Amino acid sequence: MLRILMPTWQSASTRPFRTSAVGKVPVIAVTGHLGAGKTSLLNQLLRTPGARLGVIVNDFGTLNVDAALVTGQIDEAAAISGGCLCCLPDAGGLDEALEKLAHPRLGLDAILVEASGAADPLALARLIRFSGAERVRLGGVIEVIDAVEHFRTVDIWTDPPLHHAAATLVVIGKADLLPEGERDRTVERIRQRVRERNADAQLVVARQGRIDPVLVFDTVTDEDPDDQLPFAQVLRDQAPDGHANHDHGRHEHAQAASVPLTGPVSPSALVDLLEDPPEGAYRLKGRVRLRGSRAEQGYLVNVVGRMIHVDRLPEPPPTGELVAIGMQLDSAIAEQKLLAVAAASAERPDAAGLRRLRRHRRLSD
Numbered sequence: 001m002l003r004i005l006m007p008t009w010q011s012a013s014t015r016p017f018r019t020s021a022v023g024k025v026p027v028i029a030v031t032g033h034l035g036a037g038k039t040s041l042l043n044q045l046l047r048t049p050g051a052r053l054g055v056i057v058n059d060f061g062t063l064n065v066d067a068a069l070v071t072g073q074i075d076e077a078a079a080i081s082g083g084c085l086c087c088l089p090d091a092g093g094l095d096e097a098l099e100k101l102a103h104p105r106l107g108l109d110a111i112l113v114e115a116s117g118a119a120d121p122l123a124l125a126r127l128i129r130f131s132g133a134e135r136v137r138l139g140g141v142i143e144v145i146d147a148v149e150h151f152r153t154v155d156i157w158t159d160p161p162l163h164h165a166a167a168t169l170v171v172i173g174k175a176d177l178l179p180e181g182e183r184d185r186t187v188e189r190i191r192q193r194v195r196e197r198n199a200d201a202q203l204v205v206a207r208q209g210r211i212d213p214v215l216v217f218d219t220v221t222d223e224d225p226d227d228q229l230p231f232a233q234v235l236r237d238q239a240p241d242g243h244a245n246h247d248h249g250r251h252e253h254a255q256a257a258s259v260p261l262t263g264p265v266s267p268s269a270l271v272d273l274l275e276d277p278p279e280g281a282y283r284l285k286g287r288v289r290l291r292g293s294r295a296e297q298g299y300l301v302n303v304v305g306r307m308i309h310v311d312r313l314p315e316p317p318p319t320g321e322l323v324a325i326g327m328q329l330d331s332a333i334a335e336q337k338l339l340a341v342a343a344a345s346a347e348r349p350d351a352a353g354l355r356r357l358r359r360h361r362r363l364s365d
């Protein structure tokens with residue numbers, strides 16, 4: 001069974017400008033073995049204040065629709081198909097569902113896809129990445145791991161599971177259920193096994209799916225100015241130590257760094273940053289202005305894990321910003337790296353840098 005859960009608001013006229021009105025809507029796959037904790041994670045994410053989320057639940061999902069209703073994020077569920085997403089013909093109508101949810105009228109910040117426990121994360125990532133829906137981009141693959149059962153159910157062969165390679169973020173849950181004397185050792189063993197398949201995935205230990213939502217999507221309130229990235233909210237709330245400053249005590253906090261951009265940036269410096277983000281960054285986002293061969297141009301750039309996505313903005317933005325977020329990010333070091341991009345000379349035409357950026361843009365389509 002595939003259900004699409006739609007947001008409560010249907011008209012863009014009552015809402016401010018959203019990044020999704022110009023950029024593509026990130027689609028985040030939530031994967032993990034049966035009972036690993038996917039629904040718990042989803043329910044936590046759906047409670048994020050200021051986030052406008054669409055959700056596609058695959059199979060016999062047990063999403064707590066009532067909880068979602070209470071948060072006011074979602075109000076409609078529709079059944080459109082049956083079976084496991086990656087095994088169904090046409091992926092059970094996934095493209096259609098994504099197209100519908102990504103409509104600019106809805107102004108969603110992100111679409112979460114909860115896969116059935118049987119889904120292959122690599123196949124699901126490909127389905128989303130190469131989806132026929134035009135207004136979406138793959139915004140990450142979250143793998144939820146059950147620390148108690150992992151070595152009995154998922155990681156049972158000599159080599160670590162291949163599917164770890166698909167994950168951008170690995171959430172290790174249920175560590176609280178392990179005997180205290182075994183906890184650190186088991187979590188470390190899981191980390192090492194994941195690392196053997198995937199050197200880039202960000203790993204976080206979380207109870208009942210309580211991760212910092214800024215790792216996954218932008219949040220914005222209706223009071224945010226139209227010309228700011230949704231990340232602006234996170235950063236305004238940012239504590240001096242770089243913590244994204246909200247929802248204290250419920251989860252381990254992500255670190256953030258940001259710099260404002262008052263003028264055009266150097267395409268080469270920007271692409272260097274996209275290809276080599278600050279150490280520990282899980283997401284990197286920017287709205288930038290560049291000197292093109294004839295006129296100034298605007299771009300929206302997103303990096304999740306190692307995935308780079310570049311969108312052209314209809315107009316060069318008057319000001320911009322660069323933001324990096326990650327669990328193991330050193331915000332001071334990251335800020336230096338962002339500042340270096342802001343300071344790189346952008347006076348001369350940079351044909352080589354523009355070519356590199358346009359190549360990333362083509363690959364993003």
Ligand SMILES: Nc1nc2c(ncn2[C@@H]2O[C@H](COP(=O)(O)OP(=O)(O)OP(=O)(O)O)[C@@H](O)[C@H]2O)c(=O)[nH]1
Nearest residue numbers: 033034035036037038039040117173174206207208
């Ligand atoms: N103690 C503890 N329980 C957890 C944690 N994460 C999830 N659970 C519990 O584990 C059970 C299964 O969690 P779900 O979120 O339903 O797992 P799922 O992956 O969505 O399950 P399926 O949809 O059946 O594959 C629920 O009873 C959760 O409350 C955790 O970190 N700690």
